[in-house]
Amino acid sequence: MDRIYEKLAAIVGKEFISNAPEERYLYARDQGVQQASAPDYVVMPDSTEEVRQIVLLANEERIPVVPMGGALVLSGLTIPLRGGIVLDMKRMNRILEVNEASHYVVVEAGASHGMLQAYLKKHHPAVKHSVPDAPPVATVGGNMAIHGSGHLSQSEGGFHSEMVTGLEVVLGTGEVLKLGSCSTVPKWFSRAPLPDLAGLFLGWNGTTGVITKIGMKLFPSPKLKDVMMFMTEDIDSVTDILFRVIGTEMAEDIAFFVSPMPAYFDGFQLLMVSVVANSEKEMRMRKELIRDSVQSYLDDKEAGFLPLPPHMKVKLVEAPQKNLSEFADVMKGGGFEYVGAIMPVEAIPEAYRAGLKITEKYNITYSMGARVVGRGHSVMFYYAYPFNRADKENMGTVAKALEETNEAALEMGGIPWKTEVSGQQLILERMEPGTYHLMTQIRKLLDPNGIMNPGNWEVRS
Amino acid sequence: MKQEYADIVHRCFRCGWCKLPTNYVDFNCPAYLKYRFETFASGGRMWLIRAWLDGDIETSERLGQILFSCVTCKNCVEACALPKIKDSLVDIFIAAREDLVEKGAVPPAVRDYLKAMSISGNPYKKPRDERSDWAKGLDLPEFTDQEYLFYVGDVGSYDELGMKMAREVGKLLRDTGLSIGILGSAEVSDGNDVKTLGEAGLASHLMQENIRVLRERGVRKIITLSPHGYNAMKNDYPSLGGRFEVYHYTQVLGLMVNDRVPKGTLDVKVTFHDPCYLGRWNREYWGPRFLLGSVPGVRLVEMDRNMQNALCCGGGGGNFYTDILGTGADSASQVRAREALDTGADILAVACPICHKMLDDAVKAEGLEGAIRVMDVAGVVNLSRG
Ligand SMILES: Cc1cc2nc3c(=O)[nH]c(=O)nc-3n(C[C@H](O)[C@H](O)[C@H](O)COP(=O)(O)OP(=O)(O)OC[C@H]3O[C@@H](n4cnc5c(N)ncnc54)[C@H](O)[C@@H]3O)c2cc1C
Numbered sequence: 153m154d155r156i157y158e159k160l161a162a163i164v165g166k167e168f169i170s171n172a173p174e175e176r177y178l179y180a181r182d183q184g185v186q187q188a189s190a191p192d193y194v195v196m197p198d199s200t201e202e203v204r205q206i207v208l209l210a211n212e213e214r215i216p217v218v219p220m221g222g223a224l225v226l227s228g229l230t231i232p233l234r235g236g237i238v239l240d241m242k243r244m245n246r247i248l249e250v251n252e253a254s255h256y257v258v259v260e261a262g263a264s265h266g267m268l269q270a271y272l273k274k275h276h277p278a279v280k281h282s283v284p285d286a287p288p289v290a291t292v293g294g295n296m297a298i299h300g301s302g303h304l305s306q307s308e309g310g311f312h313s314e315m316v317t318g319l320e321v322v323l324g325t326g327e328v329l330k331l332g333s334c335s336t337v338p339k340w341f342s343r344a345p346l347p348d349l350a351g352l353f354l355g356w357n358g359t360t361g362v363i364t365k366i367g368m369k370l371f372p373s374p375k376l377k378d379v380m381m382f383m384t385e386d387i388d389s390v391t392d393i394l395f396r397v398i399g400t401e402m403a404e405d406i407a408f409f410v411s412p413m414p415a416y417f418d419g420f421q422l423l424m425v426s427v428v429a430n431s432e433k434e435m436r437m438r439k440e441l442i443r444d445s446v447q448s449y450l451d452d453k454e455a456g457f458l459p460l461p462p463h464m465k466v467k468l469v470e471a472p473q474k475n476l477s478e479f480a481d482v483m484k485g486g487g488f489e490y491v492g493a494i495m496p497v498e499a500i501p502e503a504y505r506a507g508l509k510i511t512e513k514y515n516i517t518y519s520m521g522a523r524v525v526g527r528g529h530s531v532m533f534y535y536a537y538p539f540n541r542a543d544k545e546n547m548g549t550v551a552k553a554l555e556e557t558n559e560a561a562l563e564m565g566g567i568p569w570k571t572e573v574s575g576q577q578l579i580l581e582r583m584e585p586g587t588y589h590l591m592t593q594i595r596k597l598l599d600p601n602g603i604m605n606p607g608n609w610e611v612r613s
Numbered sequence: 614m615k616q617e618y619a620d621i622v623h624r625c626f627r628c629g630w631c632k633l634p635t636n637y638v639d640f641n642c643p644a645y646l647k648y649r650f651e652t653f654a655s656g657g658r659m660w661l662i663r664a665w666l667d668g669d670i671e672t673s674e675r676l677g678q679i680l681f682s683c684v685t686c687k688n689c690v691e692a693c694a695l696p697k698i699k700d701s702l703v704d705i706f707i708a709a710r711e712d713l714v715e716k717g718a719v720p721p722a723v724r725d726y727l728k729a730m731s732i733s734g735n736p737y738k739k740p741r742d743e744r745s746d747w748a749k750g751l752d753l754p755e756f757t758d759q760e761y762l763f764y765v766g767d768v769g770s771y772d773e774l775g776m777k778m779a780r781e782v783g784k785l786l787r788d789t790g791l792s793i794g795i796l797g798s799a800e801v802s803d804g805n806d807v808k809t810l811g812e813a814g815l816a817s818h819l820m821q822e823n824i825r826v827l828r829e830r831g832v833r834k835i836i837t838l839s840p841h842g843y844n845a846m847k848n849d850y851p852s853l854g855g856r857f858e859v860y861h862y863t864q865v866l867g868l869m870v871n872d873r874v875p876k877g878t879l880d881v882k883v884t885f886h887d888p889c890y891l892g893r894w895n896r897e898y899w900g901p902r903f904l905l906g907s908v909p910g911v912r913l914v915e916m917d918r919n920m921q922n923a924l925c926c927g928g929g930g931g932n933f934y935t936d937i938l939g940t941g942a943d944s945a946s947q948v949r950a951r952e953a954l955d956t957g958a959d960i961l962a963v964a965c966p967i968c969h970k971m972l973d974d975a976v977k978a979e980g981l982e983g984a985i986r987v988m989d990v991a992g993v994v995n996l997s998r999g
């Protein structure tokens with residue numbers, strides 16, 4: 153029997169490790185168009201101590217370790233490029249502490265956004281966290297490891313990684329560390345005033361260590377929710393419209409999207425503005441101020457608010473939005489992948505035009521849009537291309553379109569987010585050498601044997 | 614596998630909405646909850662079936678375990694993100710099992726169950742004439758020309774708890790004054806779980822045999838003990854020529870028992886566990902609740918996962934007989950027992966003999982005997998009658 157298998161089984165228990173062809177097949181691939189690559193083992197730890205022992209063993213044996221949460225990133229970041237261990241973190245999903253007064257929650261990294269949301273709704277209805285539109289089984293740890301964003305990113309402070317108040321991590325050496333206030337006092341309320349080390353694990357795609365616990369900001373949860381849909385035909389006015397709506401400080405979430413389907417939406421830019429309030433009076437006031445901010449567009453009949461039927465509103469006020477997952481069935485083929493480029497807000501018109509050009513060139517359909525992150529500090533502009541999983545040629549075409557989109561995004565001054573290895577290469581090619589040098593030095597320090605998700609954030613030799 | 618299924622397996626996005634109920638409170642796919650590998654979730658199963666059909670993975674013991682651990686609870690159907698494929702998910706899983714059965718590549722426990730069903734006509738390998746034992750002393754007439762047939766099925770006929778439940782329901786039906794009769798040892802297995810375990814031929818044979826007996830006796834209206842039998846008779850029998858008016862006992866009693874049976878007051882908190890084959894399979898959520906609500910003093914409290922979000926007891930899809938999910942803290946039945954306890958209920962009410970046994974065992978395994986009691990809905994009503 154395989155020696156490593158036995159050792160891993162001794163750590164997590166035989167029922168939580170597999171090297172069977174079925175698990176190796178499935179954990180070798182994700183939902184996007186990236187190449188499959190099989191792990192040698194899939195292991196599911198239940199505690200920080202088990203993670204520590206697994207990483208220690210992997211370090212000793214020089215086996216790659218790829219942390220995995222919901223595996224919903226779509227861009228192959230949980231595919232074990234060099235085999236080794238996929239560390240499925242979803243058994244570590246406990247909610248450890250909710251501090252309403254100081255507005256934070258501490259969870260294990262494998263806790264899903266959906267379960268956390270349900271837990272808060274039941275036990276702490278006065279507070280909520282920012283929910284990405286990923287399917288609800290997406291984990292808090294996975295989302296942090298890639299700088300996710302969600303429905304409170306506009307109103308409450310930006311990327312989810314900016315909402316982190318503390319971390320517990322296991323380094324590639326097996327060392328366990330706490331970062332943020334929890335490193336010094338027993339509470340997880342803040343990263344300041346200490347030197348900020350949490351950033352060494354946020355946006356690194358699991359290449360610096362395994363996040364095992366996370367402290368995260370909570371926000372007030374007003375009772376009423378509504379949504380307004382604004383429509384214009386002029387892409388060049390979108391930046392200004394966003395500026396005005398953001399300026400009211402009355403909206404929770406602001407997203408812009410375009411889609412050729414359904415056909416009656418083709419050519420229109422739609423702005424979805426979510427509004428929350430504690431009373432009907434407040435709701436009316438907020439909506440009125442938002443409306444006032446774009447009144448001149450209404451007067452000029454250049455744009456207007458769409459009346460939304462109640463059944464549509466019910467869907468649109470939900471976080472996460474299920475209809476984004478539905479997009480995977482557009483080609484009747486169970487798949488889509490997207491370039492999500494973090495961009496300056498003013499790049500939207502150019503980004504949109506570039507997307508149209510690429511999709512025309514490759515003759516593929518699309519959904520494009522952007523979520524405002526921060527009070528207009530940037531947007532996450534997405535180019536989502538659906539494909540038919542049963543059609544290899546179609547998947548190849550989409551892969552090419554994604555690559556070209558990555559390049560276009562960088563040309564426009566944006567940076568592809570959670571991007572696949574080829575996109576990471578494009579970024580690293582443009583990165584200041586000193587910055588990349590520091591990245592490699594940090595990795596050497598935290599993971600001297602290069603076992604953590606190898607192949608990511610590395611210049612190809 | 615039928616072409617219509619083979620044509621859509623690749624459309625699963627593996628997005629995992631199906632692992633959770635629609636209110637997200639916890640993993641709600643019993644197979645995934647227990648095993649935790651992506652392969653055991655609905656999406657993983659879809660991808661593996663496709664890989665298997667394409668020859669990318671081989672038939673194996675592990676594949677058998679993965680396919681047969683599905684309890685056909687339809688949480689995935691309820692929660693799936695893709696409207697165009699969701700309704701076919703469980704049909705596809707059953708079709709894949711059929712392929713494994715055809716190849717003779719099923720787990721030993723499945724093989725044993727199917728063998729017992731084909732040789733003895735029941736999973737307990739018991740003689741047919743013991744089928745009527747549950748009714749001894751109840752004074753229920755054999756079916757001749759009564760309005761309703763009370764059909765109890767395999768678990769109600771042979772399992773100790775099932776028989777107890779059949780007696781409670783039989784008693785209540787009798788005292789409600791309904792015109793009912795039973796078939797006793799002439800009953801034939803309803804075939805529901807044989808079908809979900811992938812032995813389509815044997816299932817069809819059992820169903821046709823049952824239809825023959827029912828027709829011969831002139832049965833027109835049926836009240837079933839088990840939601841499993843109810844499901845087969847309601848949804849499968851018509852296409853085999855068996856058209857009957859079929860009710861689950863909670864549907865009939867839920868409407869009638871109120872004014873027909875005098876009841877005393879019970880000072881109890883009750884939580885109700887929705888059986889998948891009554892709930893998600895047949896959209897009946899209110900009958901059992903009406904029936905419980907008819908008892909003075911019963912305070913109904915809901916678990917976080919109720920109605921379309923209910924967590925299966927783990928006994929569906931033949932798992933009651935094959936036990937592929939097994940026991941342990943993450944088994945659906947034990948999780949469900951703890952969830953029921955969390956409501957503060959004194960009684961965990963059930964409406965299916967399989968749920969009854971699964972949850973009763975789980976309460977014992979969790980050491981909760983003194984804290985919560987599993988009773989079927991009719992049993993609760995009877996308790997109030999003294
Ligand atoms: C329909 C759809 C909509 C989406 N919408 C959004 C959105 O609105 N906002 C958004 O932010 N994202 C969105 N996403 C992208 C992605 O699904 C999410 O960001 C998701 O939260 C990622 O979490 P995960 O648990 O699936 O991570 P995974 O995919 O499992 O992992 C992502 C990366 O993090 C690493 N990782 C995972 N866990 C750990 C850990 N514990 N420690 C260290 N590294 C770890 C992995 O190695 C990998 O590199 C969407 C995806 C889909 C399919």
Ligand code: SF4
Pocket residue numbers: 624625626627628629630631632655656657659689692693694695699702
């Ligand atoms: S079955 Fe539906 S919800 Fe589940 S993974 Fe597949 S597409 Fe997603």
Ligand code: SF4
Pocket residue numbers: 631641642643644645654655658682683684685686687688689690703
């Ligand atoms: S039917 Fe139930 S057990 Fe089977 S895959 Fe769906 S949710 Fe899981």
